[in-house]
Amino acid sequence: MSGNVVQRVQRVQGVRGVRRFVRRPWRLAAEVSALVIAAVVAFPLYWMVLSAFKPAGEIESSEPRPWTLEPSLDSFRRVFGQQEFGRYFLNSLVVACSVVVVSALIAFLAATAVTRFRFRFRTTLLIMFLVAQMVPVEALTIPLFFQMRDFGLLNTLGSLILPHIAFSLPFAIWMLRGFVKAVPEALEEAAYIDGASRSRFLWQILFPLVFPGLVATSVFSFISAWNDFLFAKSFIISDTSQSTLPMALLVFYKPDDPDWGGVMAASTVMTIPVLVFFVLVQRRLVSGLGGAVKD
Amino acid sequence: MRVGRGLSRSSSRPLARSSVPWLYLAPALVVLGGLLLYPVYQLGLISFFQYTQAQVSGGQPTTFEGLANYREIFSDSQFWQVLLATVLFAAACVVSTLSVGCALAVLLTRVRALPRLALMLAALGAWATPAVTGSTVWLLLFDPDFGPVNRVLGLGDHSWTYGRLSAFLLVLLEVVWCSFPFVMVTVYAGIRAVPAEVLEAASLDGASQLRVWRSVLAPMLRPILVVVTIQSVIWDFKVFTQIYVMTNGGGIAGQNLTLNVYAYQQAFASSQYSLGSAIGIVMLLILLAVTLVYLRLLRRQGEEL
Numbered sequence: 001m002s003g004n005v006v007q008r009v010q011r012v013q014g015v016r017g018v019r020r021f022v023r024r025p026w027r028l029a030a031e032v033s034a035l036v037i038a039a040v041v042a043f044p045l046y047w048m049v050l051s052a053f054k055p056a057g058e059i060e061s062s063e064p065r066p067w068t069l070e071p072s073l074d075s076f077r078r079v080f081g082q083q084e085f086g087r088y089f090l091n092s093l094v095v096a097c098s099v100v101v102v103s104a105l106i107a108f109l110a111a112t113a114v115t116r117f118r119f120r121f122r123t124t125l126l127i128m129f130l131v132a133q134m135v136p137v138e139a140l141t142i143p144l145f146f147q148m149r150d151f152g153l154l155n156t157l158g159s160l161i162l163p164h165i166a167f168s169l170p171f172a173i174w175m176l177r178g179f180v181k182a183v184p185e186a187l188e189e190a191a192y193i194d195g196a197s198r199s200r201f202l203w204q205i206l207f208p209l210v211f212p213g214l215v216a217t218s219v220f221s222f223i224s225a226w227n228d229f230l231f232a233k234s235f236i237i238s239d240t241s242q243s244t245l246p247m248a249l250l251v252f253y254k255p256d257d258p259d260w261g262g263v264m265a266a267s268t269v270m271t272i273p274v275l276v277f278f279v280l281v282q283r284r285l286v287s288g289l290g291g292a293v294k295d
Numbered sequence: 296m297r298v299g300r301g302l303s304r305s306s307s308r309p310l311a312r313s314s315v316p317w318l319y320l321a322p323a324l325v326v327l328g329g330l331l332l333y334p335v336y337q338l339g340l341i342s343f344f345q346y347t348q349a350q351v352s353g354g355q356p357t358t359f360e361g362l363a364n365y366r367e368i369f370s371d372s373q374f375w376q377v378l379l380a381t382v383l384f385a386a387a388c389v390v391s392t393l394s395v396g397c398a399l400a401v402l403l404t405r406v407r408a409l410p411r412l413a414l415m416l417a418a419l420g421a422w423a424t425p426a427v428t429g430s431t432v433w434l435l436l437f438d439p440d441f442g443p444v445n446r447v448l449g450l451g452d453h454s455w456t457y458g459r460l461s462a463f464l465l466v467l468l469e470v471v472w473c474s475f476p477f478v479m480v481t482v483y484a485g486i487r488a489v490p491a492e493v494l495e496a497a498s499l500d501g502a503s504q505l506r507v508w509r510s511v512l513a514p515m516l517r518p519i520l521v522v523v524t525i526q527s528v529i530w531d532f533k534v535f536t537q538i539y540v541m542t543n544g545g546g547i548a549g550q551n552l553t554l555n556v557y558a559y560q561q562a563f564a565s566s567q568y569s570l571g572s573a574i575g576i577v578m579l580l581i582l583l584a585v586t587l588v589y590l591r592l593l594r595r596q597g598e599e600l
Contacts, residue, residue, distance in 0.1 A: 026405075027405060027406065027407075030402055030405045030406050030410075031406045031407065031410040033402065034402055034403070034406045034410035034411065034413065034414045035410050035413055035414075037399065037402075037414060037417075038410070038413040038414040038416070038417040038418075039417070041414070041417040041418060041420070041421050041472070042416075042417040042420055042421075043436075044421070044424075044429070044432045044433060044436060044472065045420050045421070045424065045432075047432065047435065047436060047443065048428070048432045048435075051435060059441060060440070060441055061441065062440060062441070063446070064441055064442065064443045064446060066443065105322075106322045106323050106326060107323065109319040109320070109322060109323065110319060110320050110322075110323035112319055113315075113316035113317070113319035113320045114316070114320075116316075117315065117316035119313055119316050119317070120313075122316075125320070127586075127590060130586060130590075131583060131586055132327060132331055133529055134529060134579060134582035134583060134585075134586055135331060135335060135579060136533050136554075136555055136558070136575055136578050136579060136582075137533070137535075138533075138535050138555050138556075138558065138559045138575075139338060139555070139558045139559070139562075139571065139572065139574070139575025139576075139578065139579070140331075140334045140335065140338060140575070141559065141562070141563075142338065142341060142562050142568050142571060142572055142575075143333075143334040143335075143337035143338050143341065143572075144330075144334050146337070147330075147333070147334060147337070162330055163330055165326055165330070166326050166327055166329075166330035166331045167331070169323055169326060169327060170327070170331075173323065198315070223423070223425070226425060227425040227426050227427060227536070229427055229536065230535070230536075230559075234563070246425070246427045249427055249428065249431070250427070250540075253431055253540070255543040258431075258434075260435055260438075260441065263431050263435075264431075264432070264435065266428075267425075267427075267428035267431055267432060270425055270427075270428050271423065271424050271425060271428050274423040274424070274425060275419075275420060275423045277423070278419045278420075278422065278423040279416075279419070282415075282419060285480065
């Protein structure tokens with residue numbers, strides 16, 4: 001009996017050993033292709049940074065080389081020398097951060113409501129949140145323009161912040177549901193038995209537990225606000241001191257005769273904050289997305 | 296347990312109990328009502344009126360036109376062309392993004408830490424790149440005069456944005472590049488979330504790799520796949536920045552217009568606000584139909600929201 005078991009274990013191990021042996025070249029192939037794909041995916045970013053540092057003559061050469069021997073800061077100087085570039089950078093940051101913080105708080109409350117409570121119209125609301133994501137933002141520029149004019153918000157950062165909060169909410173609520181759901185009901189019970197009030201449970205227990213999820217969702221709000229150039233283009237019409245980065249970038253990009261050095265330097269400056277944000281939240285993002293859809 | 300508590304409390308304090316979720320929802324509903332629902336209503340309204348520059352400046356009164364705007368776009372052959380291009384382009388984007396994303400997610404589970412980190416970081420970089428900068432960088436890569444791609448492929452000064460298909464292909468590449476990471480990371484996280492015991496049990500029971508994929512992983516990953524598919528459909532149907540920047544507002548003679556850009560161009564470039572609004576409404580209805588089909592499917596599979 002026991003010998004039989006030993007034999008079986010040995011056989012299983014043998015099979016595994018064979019498999020491992022057979023698999024090794026496959027894994028090597030997989031790893032090599034992973035590295036090659038990583039290089040291909042990263043290449044556009046490399047080219048962007050490279051072109052930003054290339055001296056003017058080298059960018060506009062018919063023999064582009066994937067390196068430069070004379071890195072220069074000329075393009076960056078041109079970008080920062082542009083009228084109030086720092087100001088635009090700051091404006092973009094203010095818009096993106098306000099959107100992230102406000103929409104995260106609102107979405108947290110709403111996600112708690114739709115996952116922790118059963119009430120009439122709950123499912124209807126969820127469907128509405130899904131449907132709200134379908135709304136083509138660009139088409140809404142027309143009525144939003146009139147609305148911002150009536151609010152007296154044209155030419156202010158508020159005209160960029162408010163619509164972006166609204167547009168990032170549905171997805172944020174939709175994503176956060178999974179995180180709120182993942183917090184065990186028993187914890188809530190225990191908190192109430194220990195005499196915690198509802199708001200105490202909400203802010204001191206649930207909020208910290210859901211925080212990683214909030215970080216993961218905030219990536220999306222941050223990107224949409226940071227990337228926007230349509231609202232900036234449509235709502236900031238006369239006061240250029242309220243303009244944002246994408247608008248500044250497009251100053252260098254004239255379709256007929258683009259200043260590639262300037263465009264790439266501005267692109268680099270614009271991409272860095274998002275990259276930093278991503279690297280900071282990377283771990284939480286990966287586990288977060290898994291949690292969000294695991295249910 | 297959730298239901299149980301709700302019931303017991305609601306019997307003692309019905310009003311207080313049922314008002315709590317609405318209290319939590321209030322800020323979201325106010326914001327969405329004021330800045331999403333109301334503009335959509337306005338959009339619908341504008342689409343029924345004659346609304347051009349004259350009406351915006353107040354020079355002429357707005358007149359109710361009924362369905363005239365819709366009749367106009369439906370009888371415009373360019374609209375149908377744009378609609379067809381939009382559907383095909385979005386479908387191509389969704390299929391490519393999903394296949395690349397899923398394939399790389401599986402690849403991630405097969406490699407050791409270092410190649411995995413490399414691929415993950417590269418993907419995060421692509422994901423983090425703002426749409427505007429991504430578009431300009433890809434344009435430079437494929438630039439006929441200064442781009443490295445034409446040199447490597449030996450294409451001389453072939454212009455990618457000149458031909459209709461090649462311009463769409465270029466935009467598609469950029470869209471896939473910046474949207475596959477979401478699919479890859481999500482699906483990878485989903486595969487990782489499958490308990491190791493389940494896979495071990497399956498292989499101990501003698502299930503083949505293929506069998507494990509089909510009978511264990513696929514059903515467990517289905518909710519994730521549904522989520523990434525519907526998100527991709529939503530995002531890819533609404534691609535705006537890439538088309539707008541890379542094809543310079545819709546390509547030569549509007550050959551690369553998609554509905555979204557077309558609506559914007561009608562409204563802001565031609566000052567036909569009502570036509571632009573009508574196109575926006577048509578687009579909204581199409582996406583709504585897609586959502587309803589998706590919800591119906593979810594329901595039929597007995598899944599709960």
